[in-house]
Amino acid sequence: MTATLENGHIPSHPRQHRFHSRVDALFVRPIGALPEPGRAVLPRTRAAVDCGWGRLIFGQTFSDPAEIVAKLRMEEPGQRDIAVYLTEPHVMLALAPQELFLDPSHTFRLDLGVWRTTEQVSVGIGQVSTGFTVRRMETAAQIRQINRIYAARGMLPIPEDFLMRHRDCPQLTYLVAVDEQDGGVIGVVSGVDHVEAFGDPEKGSSLWCLAADPQAPYRGIGERLVRALADHFKARGRAFVDLSVMHDNARAIALYERVGFMRVPTFSMKTRNAINEKLFVGPRPEKPLNPYATIITNEARRRGIVVEVLDAETAYFRLSFGGRSVVCRESLSELTSAVALSRCDDKTVTRRVLQKAGLVVPAQRRAGSPEENADFLAEHGGLVVKPVRGEQGKGVTVDVRTPETVEQAITTARAYADTVLLEAFIAGQDLRIVVIDNRVVAAAIRRPAEVTGTGKHTISQLIEAQSGRRAAATGGESRIPLDAETERCVRCQGYGLGDILPEGERLFVRKTANLHTGGTLHDVTAALHPELAKAAVTAARALAIPVVGLDFLVRDPTSPEYVIIEANERPGLANHEPQPTAQRFIDLLFPQTAV
Secondary structure, eight states: OOOOOOOOOOOSSSSOOOOOOOOOSBOOOOTTOOOOTTOOOOOOSSOEEEOSSSEEEEGGGOSOHHHHHHHHTTOOTTOOOEEEEESOHHHHHHHOTTTEEEOOEEEEEEETTTOOOOSSOOOOTTOOTTSEEEEEOOOHHHHHHHHHHHHHTTOOOOOHHHHHHHTTOSSEEEEEEEETTTOOEEEEEEEEEHHHHHOOTTOEEEEEEEEEOTTOSOSOHHHHHHHHHHHHHHHTTOSEEEEEEETTOHHHHHHHHHHTOEEEOOEEEEEOOSTTHHHHSOOOSSOOOOHHHHHHHHHHHHTTOEEEEEETTTTEEEEEETTEEEEEETTEETTSOHHHHHHHHSHHHHHHHHHHTTOOOOOEEEOOOHHHHHHHHHHHSSEEEEESSOOTTTTOEEEEOSHHHHHHHHHHHTTTOSSEEEEEOOOSEEEEEEEETTEEEEEEEEEOOEEEOOSSSBHHHHHHHHHHHHHHHTTTOOOOOOSHHHHHHHHHTTOOTTSBOOTTOEEEOOSSOOGGGTOEEEEOGGGOOHHHHHHHHHHHHHHTOSEEEEEEEESOTTSSOEEEEEEESSOOGGGGTTSOHHHHHHHHHOGGGOO
């Protein structure tokens, strides 16, 4: 469960609190500057706390709405300030109607006076209660992983040096969920202690920036982090924890209500900046597009390019700017020629073009008689069977090792194309490299769908639960099919779909790593070996295609060895965030709008 949360506390008086102190500053004490035992923290006025992504401006500490407006006008570029606990937002809007907008969020509060710690989050299908632990953020490596999660969730990253300086800060608390298997961060939440921040007489606290890794194999990460932060503030003697969540985020609201939060009436205000644009421009007038088209059209709108949806169901749209128009279907545009399209569409042609360009490709032949197929299998030991045309892994069977299975796989592939290819199976990591305008823009390792055992649920139940999570994380684009290929993969590892998988054991349930069959992507752009990048650009030039997703098999993305197995003329750009795939695509189409 992931959400971006904007929070604060609610004044008990119907109008703004008016503290008597005359201090006016950013009220974040130096790291480690805890109050002396027994010394009260005095309330402060005009309080604003720097959270790294922007400032929390506590409205109840201001005596005049105009002062809050002035504070919001001091917002730094690339930051997102939020004024919280406003009792007179209508006055602020009247003072700056073109600069500010009312945040469309609900505020929820957890009363720590009556709330009781729950040590165990309820376990549902596919959830492993012992798969991860929650602890304080400590290391630079954890900070980098936190920002990776924020980027994957479309949230603002926080400067690494800021997080390092504030990891032990009394005003700010950062908790992370850590995978017990590999030590990686799979979730994060932060909190603000209002007493430490500005001497809050109501002894409040607030929860911010809750995010879970969309690739994580566990459920309950968000709930565990929320409960852990509540435990932390309750131990400090705080009276409540507040948060705010978008009014239409039903899943997040259900989570908070399950923990015990209740809605309270208060308002927040933000500036009309590019970060907040989707909150104040209103709903899109067109029919919704899929995530692969949406990431492109959002970037186009941000640059002032006119977007016209031609066919929402098939993701066709027209982009117009400066008297010029380009029709696209997701990342496939009119700039891709029919010749380039046909080269990628036929996998035998793709292989020949790449081989002539001096690139490494696997041995391949068309499926023939059972005897010919068996001979090719004997020569290579394992095969990949796939239709000559197709995408999204449909009809593909990987690592086939018996003549009988080869013939079954050929029958499956013929449901998608009359011509079927046999290809030498090469073990390695599945690497997708996106090339736009002959430049590598993104690279990601694609991992096949897997499930983690609970010791209670069958493999079939685990697959259905994980498939639901993948669908929710990808807008319905990624699901694990319960088909013959999934059953074969499970059986090859000594299990049946009806078997109960031991707690904590991980099981790959597909051989292919396609996103559409439940696979996950893990960004490796920064670590990509130069030889792999060079091979990708050479392939794009050989195919004469401006936008392409190239599928490599590699020993490791940091090593030069590779084999190129396919080229996709319509790669999913949304799969590679935080890399700027949509930005580079719009740069290609309308270079005059590039920043």
